[in-house]
Amino acid sequence: MQSRRYLLRKVLHAIGTLIFVLAFNFVLFRAVGDPVKLLTRSNLRLDPKEQAALREELGIDDPLPVQFVNYVGDTLRGELGLSFTSGRPVSEEIADRIWPTVLLVGSATVLSTVFGILIGIKGAWRRGSAFDTSSLLGSLVLYSMPEGWLGMILLIVFAGSLGWFPTGQMESTDPMTGLAHVGDVLSHLFLPCLTLTLGYLGEYAIIMRSSLLEVMGEDFIQTARAKGVRDRDVRRRHAVPNALLPTFTLVFYSIGFILGGSVIVEAVYSWPGLGRLTFDSIAGNDYPVIQGIFLLFSAAVILCNLLADVLYGYLDPRVKEG
Amino acid sequence: MIQTPRTSDVELGTEAPPPEAPRSPRAIRWARRRRALSGFWRTYRQSRMGMVGLVIMALFILVALAAPLLADKTGLNVSTPPGTPFESPSAQFPLGTDDFGRSVLDLVIYGSRISLLVGFAATAVTMLAGAGVGIVGGYYGGRIDTLMNAFTNWFLVIPWIALAIVLTSILGRSLFNIILVIGLTSWAGTARLVRADTLSVKERPYVERARALGASNWHLVTRHILPNVMPVIFANTVLTVALSILAETTLSLLGLGDPRNVSWGGIINDAFEAGALSAGYWWWLIPPGVCICLVTLAFTMCGYALDEVLNPRIRER
Numbered sequence: 001m002q003s004r005r006y007l008l009r010k011v012l013h014a015i016g017t018l019i020f021v022l023a024f025n026f027v028l029f030r031a032v033g034d035p036v037k038l039l040t041r042s043n044l045r046l047d048p049k050e051q052a053a054l055r056e057e058l059g060i061d062d063p064l065p066v067q068f069v070n071y072v073g074d075t076l077r078g079e080l081g082l083s084f085t086s087g088r089p090v091s092e093e094i095a096d097r098i099w100p101t102v103l104l105v106g107s108a109t110v111l112s113t114v115f116g117i118l119i120g121i122k123g124a125w126r127r128g129s130a131f132d133t134s135s136l137l138g139s140l141v142l143y144s145m146p147e148g149w150l151g152m153i154l155l156i157v158f159a160g161s162l163g164w165f166p167t168g169q170m171e172s173t174d175p176m177t178g179l180a181h182v183g184d185v186l187s188h189l190f191l192p193c194l195t196l197t198l199g200y201l202g203e204y205a206i207i208m209r210s211s212l213l214e215v216m217g218e219d220f221i222q223t224a225r226a227k228g229v230r231d232r233d234v235r236r237r238h239a240v241p242n243a244l245l246p247t248f249t250l251v252f253y254s255i256g257f258i259l260g261g262s263v264i265v266e267a268v269y270s271w272p273g274l275g276r277l278t279f280d281s282i283a284g285n286d287y288p289v290i291q292g293i294f295l296l297f298s299a300a301v302i303l304c305n306l307l308a309d310v311l312y313g314y315l316d317p318r319v320k321e322g
Numbered sequence: 323m324i325q326t327p328r329t330s331d332v333e334l335g336t337e338a339p340p341p342e343a344p345r346s347p348r349a350i351r352w353a354r355r356r357r358a359l360s361g362f363w364r365t366y367r368q369s370r371m372g373m374v375g376l377v378i379m380a381l382f383i384l385v386a387l388a389a390p391l392l393a394d395k396t397g398l399n400v401s402t403p404p405g406t407p408f409e410s411p412s413a414q415f416p417l418g419t420d421d422f423g424r425s426v427l428d429l430v431i432y433g434s435r436i437s438l439l440v441g442f443a444a445t446a447v448t449m450l451a452g453a454g455v456g457i458v459g460g461y462y463g464g465r466i467d468t469l470m471n472a473f474t475n476w477f478l479v480i481p482w483i484a485l486a487i488v489l490t491s492i493l494g495r496s497l498f499n500i501i502l503v504i505g506l507t508s509w510a511g512t513a514r515l516v517r518a519d520t521l522s523v524k525e526r527p528y529v530e531r532a533r534a535l536g537a538s539n540w541h542l543v544t545r546h547i548l549p550n551v552m553p554v555i556f557a558n559t560v561l562t563v564a565l566s567i568l569a570e571t572t573l574s575l576l577g578l579g580d581p582r583n584v585s586w587g588g589i590i591n592d593a594f595e596a597g598a599l600s601a602g603y604w605w606w607l608i609p610p611g612v613c614i615c616l617v618t619l620a621f622t623m624c625g626y627a628l629d630e631v632l633n634p635r636i637r638e639r
Contacts, residue, residue: 013475020476028492144618146568148575149590149611155599156607167600260483264575268594282491282576290491297484305479 006313014306021298026071029291075295081288085281090292093277100170101273104189105255105262108196113251116201117244120208124243125235127213135205142202148264151195155268158191165191168270192269199261200254207250212243245316252308256301365631372627378620382613386434393428400424411605418605420589421596429589430609436585437567437614440501441621444566445559447505452512453555459513460520461543471517477510483572490578497580504569512558516551523550553632561625564618571614586610 062070074080080090119139123132159167166172170188171181215221216239224238259275266275274293281289345353366372385392397404403423404415411418417426459470486503493499523529529546537545573579574587575594584592589610598607 016472017476017479021480024480025488028488140619140622141615144564144568144615144622146571146575146587146590146611146614148572149607149614152590152594152599152607153611156602156604160599160602256479256481256483259481260572263483263487264572267576268599278487279576282487282578285491287491290488294484294488297481298479301481302479 003313007310010306010309010313014302017302018299021295021302022072022075023068025291025295026068029287080292080295083281083289084286085284085289090288093289094274094292094296097272097274097277099273100271101259101262101266101275104192104196104266104271104273105258107189108193108200108262109251109255109258111193111197112200113204113247115197116204117208117247119201119205120247121212121235121240121243123205124209124212124216125239132209136209139202139205142198143206145199146264147195147199147261148268150199151192151265151268154191154195170272188271192265192271195265195268196258196261199265200258203254204247204251208243208247211246212239215239215243218242245312248315249308249312252304252311255304256297259297259300362631366627369627369630371623372631375620375623375627378616379624382434382617382620383438385431386438389431389435393425393431395432397428398424398432408601408603417609418603420592420606426589426606426609429584430586430613433584433586433589433610434613436497436580436583437570437587437617440497440504440570440585441563441567441617443501444504444508444570445562447501448508448512448562448566449555449559451505451509453516453551455509456513456516457520457543457547457551460517461524461539461547467517470513474510474513474517477507478514480507482507482569486569486573487576487578490573495578495580497583500570500573500578500580503573504566508562508565508569512555512562515554515558519551519554520547523547526550557625557628557632560621560628564621564625567614567618567621586614 078091080094082088083090083093086093119135123129123135126132155167159165166188168188171184172188175181176184221234221238224234229238262273263275263278265271266273267279270276274296277289278293280286281293394404396402400422403419404425405419405423407419407421407423409415409419409423415425415427417430420426420429455470455474459467459474485507489503489506490499493503524547529542532542532546570579570585571587571590574585574591577591577595579585579588579591581588587610590607593603593606596603596606598604
């Protein structure tokens with residue numbers, strides 16, 4: 001019973017947040033900014049007659065509550081309007097770009113989590129050792145680096161001067177099939193993925209380190225040692241599993257930040273994903289696309305947070321009691 | 323280990339007052355503050371990380387303040403550049419020149435003013451909003467708290483970058499808007515932290531004592547809650563400056579920076595747009611990034627050191 005109520009509460013909270021995001025988006029673009037005026041800031045030029053037709057079509061002169069209901073209905077049906085620059089439906093524009101971003105952000109998340117956790121464990125277990133000090137400093141430096149800039153430096157060095165990797169895009173211009181194609185994509189993926197991985201590795205290592213240090217001060221670790229459990233087993237069976245929890249949830253909670261970092265990294269490497277689309281839409285004042293991406297990013301992050309809450313409740317039953 | 327007492331402990335008289343002739347309450351107050359501050363400094367000085375951070379931070383603040391002495395502002399005007407475009411580093415231009423022929427070193431020196439200004443101002447907005455919402459919600463509780471907490475949780479979930487892009491592209495690209503947007507997207511974390519601390523502070527016996535003596539809400543919040551929540555706010559403030567500078571860089575790299583006030587992030591963006599990547603103008607690209615990295619590192623190090631000094635629980639580990 002307890003767990004079902006916990007789950008229900010979390011799902012309701014996620015839905016509430018989603019409604020808040022929708023309302024927020026509506027207020028920003030419809031009530032504060034006049035969409036037609038915003039349109040004139042973009043590259044699209046309209047004469048007064050076309051503007052009037054557009055006002056009619058968008059229903060801008062309807063009362064705000066009517067507009068809001070229509071807007072929510074449209075959004076739920078996936079109708080996000082037309083792109084100002086290409087004239088195609090925003091939903092199509094976005095759908096084309098999702099998978100490259102999922103590939104990039106997914107692989108960078110997995111890699112930075114795994115390496116961050118390993119570095120954090122090694123540092124905390126030998127606190128004060130040369131490895132600990134240098135990895136802590138390195139983590140802090142990586143944490144302080146703007147990802148976009150790091151990406152540019154890696155691009156100049158490894159793609160420009162050394163020429164080991166392609167400078168951009170997701171695949172070579174001449175079509176390849178099978179394994180050759182996979183290898184081609186991987187070599188294009190390497191640098192942007194490395195940039196994002198390095199950008200978030202530091203934070204995870206620091207969190208894992210401090211979380212493990214906290215666990216190491218607990219009584220049950222001392223009990224395990226007193227029982228004569230070997231050092232390696234104390235670490236593997238008693239300390240690390242308990243320290244992993246906060247780190248894992250942090251990873252889920254920081255998906256939003258990784259998505260943010262991917263925007264610039266994708267722009268630097270011309271990676272054909274959502275980040276690149278965001279970058280181009282900002283440059284072209286393509287508001288419907290910016291709006292659509294805002295909704296999608298928010299929904300993705302809300303979903304990840306919900307997953308984190310559910311996972312946390314599952315892994316640590318104490319949470320559900322509270 | 324030297325303990326830094328929370329102000330209330332001192333007020334309750336856990337430390338013996340110096341045996342001197344009676345003084346005015348004001349003098350006693352100041353003596354107490356001086357004592358707390360020197361104790362705090364003694365502990366802080368022991369943290370090597372904190373001291374290194376402080377030195378780097380001081381250096382950059384000094385450069386920002388002395389910018390007119392270190393660089394010639396007329397050379398930053400695109401119509402009166404001192405050199406020719408894309409010069410690599412030389413004795414005259416230690417960091418080369420940009421696409422207009424302006425000295426990159428001078429750009430970086432003046433850029434420090436914008437980057438630090440945005441960092442501090444956005445942090446001020448964050449702290450005022452975050453601490454305000456956190457203390458009011460935590461202190462009053464009930465329906466106000468429920469509402470404010472829900473609001474905070476919503477803002478915590480919305481990905482900051484998406485919100486910042488949406489806001490800046492609607493509001494327009496100016497320094498003021500950037501500060502506002504960074505503040506608006508980062509107050510929620512502070513609010514949650516401050517609320518949690520307020521909840522624990524307001525249950526302490528001395529707050530109850532003060533209330534029993536007839537203290538008003540205003541007096542309780544400003545004289546008892548705020549001073550005791552202050553350590554949390556303070557360490558968080560320093561970390562927020564680092565995050566704000568990084569956030570400003572991100573926005574500038576996206577092309578959302580103020581074109582008239584070029585920050586370090588703005589210089590990198592200019593270089594990127596001018597094709598520095600394919601042409602290999604490393605002298606234009608590397609210095610501003612290194613500056614951002616160093617300043618962020620300095621503030622982060624100071625923040626961690628402060629956290630250790632102000633939270634004795636961590637220090638004992």
